[in-house]
Amino acid sequence: MAGKRKKESGLTLEERLKRALVPEEEQPYHVPENWVWTRLDEINHFFSQTLNPATRPEQIFELYSVPSCENNFPEIVLGSEIGSSKQYVLKNDILLCKINPRINRVWIVTGHTDHSYLASSEWIVVRTTRCNPRYLLWLFQGPYFREQMLSNVSGVGGSLMRAQPKWVNRYMLPIPPGQEQERIVDRIESLFAKLDEAKEKAQAAVDGFETRKSAILQKAFTSMLTKSWREKHTATTWVKVRLETIAALQTGLMKGKHYDTATVQRPYLRVANVQDGFLDLGEIKMIEVEETKVNRYMLQTNDVLFTEGGDFDKLGRGTVWKGEIKNCLHQNHIFAVRPQKDRLDPYFLSYQAGSRYGKQYFLSCSKQTTNLASINSKQLNSFPVLLPCISEQQEIVRILDDLLAKEQKAKEAAAAVLERIDLIKKSILARAFRGELGTNDPSEESAVELLKQCLAEGEVVP
Incomplete structure (x- = not known):
């Protein structure tokens, strides 16, 4: 039994x-x-x-x-x-x-x-x-x-x-x-119903973040965000140019190579470190490299990092390197794009690569398997950048930084609400089975x- x-x-x-x-x-x-x-x-x-x-x-x-x-x-x-x-x-x-x-x-x-x-x-x-x-x-x-x-x-x-x-x-x-069991159930389910209403709204705010971000980026790269700015400034017409004409692409270092010459150990970025719009530097590993080749693979501040492959929704993501780690290199599955300072703002490129326009390009030319997609250096060099003058690029970056920071703050606030609701539910359940919901009748x-x-x-x- x-x-x-x-x-x-x-x-x-x-x-x-x-x-x-x-x-x-x-x-x-x-x-x-x-x-x-x-x-x-x-x-x-x-x-x-x-x-x-x-x-x-x-x-x-x-x-x-x-x-x-x-x-x-x-x-x-x-x-x-x-x-x-x-x-x-x-x-x-x-x-x-x-x-x-x-x-x-x-x-x-x-x-x-x-x-x-x-x-x-x-x-x-x-x-x-x-x-x-x-x-x-x-x-x-x-x-x-x-x-x-x-x-x-x-x-x-x-x-x-x-x-x-x-x-x-x-x-x-x-x-x-028995009657108290029924009252406890009614009280729990009544309280949870109200909390679930709030949770649904908070979850919608979290889930809608990417949609809102995509819409903002779409406006940015159809010149809608800077319409009033253009009316007040002398701005050139946007042009479409290949990335290789306004930036240099640096490939990375292959792991596991054996060298006959003197080598040194240096920190390096792996694919796991490069996320969608940010860097995860919680774990940085070391790699062996020929002493004479260190500068060849060294990252420079304002390089834009692209991963060679990954999930479809992350393909083509660009993250700007701010020099967070001294003498840092990058592996061969990460491309470092170094913009010409007077022609291409690195943050403008990063945002554009992550926009609907950028993602559509990278998906269209990528090599795809069931769940993954990848690009090579030739395809990245051929990326057709939508290019206004450098001052308008900087204005677009300023507006995007401000708008997306507000969206991120709203997302974090909604996520905090979700966590708080879960804690409240746990508290309600803990109190319910201690007889602390105010439903017990001692005369029963x-x-x-x-x-x-x-x-x-x-x-x-x-």
């Missing part, structure tokens, strides 16, 4: 109740007087039953797997489409995921159809007729229960780590009277009576 210790023969209901109640000195924290602490297996009446769907190939099943529940709906499938035996479950059973990284993901068998319900072996199944399933759902997602789950896993690293049902079923649970019958009913029903479960 999964989820229940073998019943000790000869015990009366009162003796079983005494055994089921957690002594005060062992209770994890204080709860209201009319609540009780017990262990999960005392209220869990689930008996493990498996079914091989191959024996019923034409029957339709409602299948609860962890991936399908991530999509907020179980799979409705034929038995012939299910490749292995599954747990047979019932409506209102609570499913608790036991495998990392989804440990503590909880689902209730809602019974969307009239078909039989099956659950994959990734779930620990809890079945109780006296406790509110949604109370247990929120309890299992709360910080107290989650900490127990994460502190008691076994296996060999990563996705193979899992919680053991025999231990999970011995975890202690705070159980309030003690949950001891509810626990008695659970134990009595457990005696007759087949």
Whole structure:
């Protein structure tokens, strides 16, 4: 029997109740007087039953797997489409995921159809007729229960780590009277609904950042951002020129070469260091280089760095080197473009390469595989730069810096709201299962009576 210790023969209901109640000195924290602490297996009446769907190939099943529940709906499938035996479950059973990284993901068998319900072996199944399933759902997602789950896993690293049902079923649970369970669920779900409204707006602000950034860059490189500036200044017409006519391209140093001449160790940039619009310099490695070739591969302030390849959305990204690390070189998968100072502003080039115009060019000429794309030095040199005069370039950079800084600030503020909402939810769940949401009625019958009913029903479960 999964989820229940073998019943000790000869015990009366009162003796079983005494055994089921957690002594005060062992209770994890204080709860209201009319609540009780017990262990999960005392209220869990689930008996493990498996079914091989191959024996019923034409029957339709409602299948609860962890991936399908991530999509907020179980799979409705034929038995012939299910490749292995599954747990047979019932409506209102609570499913608790036991495998990392989804440990503590909880689902209730809602019974969307009239078909039989099956659950994959990734779930620990809890079945109780006296406790509110949604109370247990929120309890299992709360910080107290989650900490127990994460502190008691076994296996060999990563996705193979899992919680053991025999231990999970011995975890202690705070159980309030039935009506209080309902009030707690109502209060949690009411508060969470309001928080989810705020979360949806904040998430939209975060998700919309790239769209807003793309629109701003589009205006910049169709001369719309500097329309009023052009009216006040003598500005030349924009022209389109190949990058190699206004900048020099420097290729990088290949790793793993063996040298016969004297060498030195120097810091160097890897692809991992060059991100979309910024540098990640948290880890800088050293590379061996011929002493006479150091200057050949040395980065200079205001070089624009391009990665040779990467994800489609990152292809052609340009990041300006500001001399952050002295005597720094770059590997061969990074190109360093050195603009002519009087003709091309490095930040103007960086922004243009990351605009819709720039990305369309690099994608159009790149070598592409399933998930990656790459460019070579010839294609980069051929990039057709949209070029106004240097003063207008600098004005565009100034406007973009200001607008995108405001957008970045708004994005960070929205991200902070998301973090705050998650913390508030954790706080609500922590308070809920301590009886601190203001819903408890101390005059209600003690949950001891509810626990008695659970134990009595457990005696007759087949």
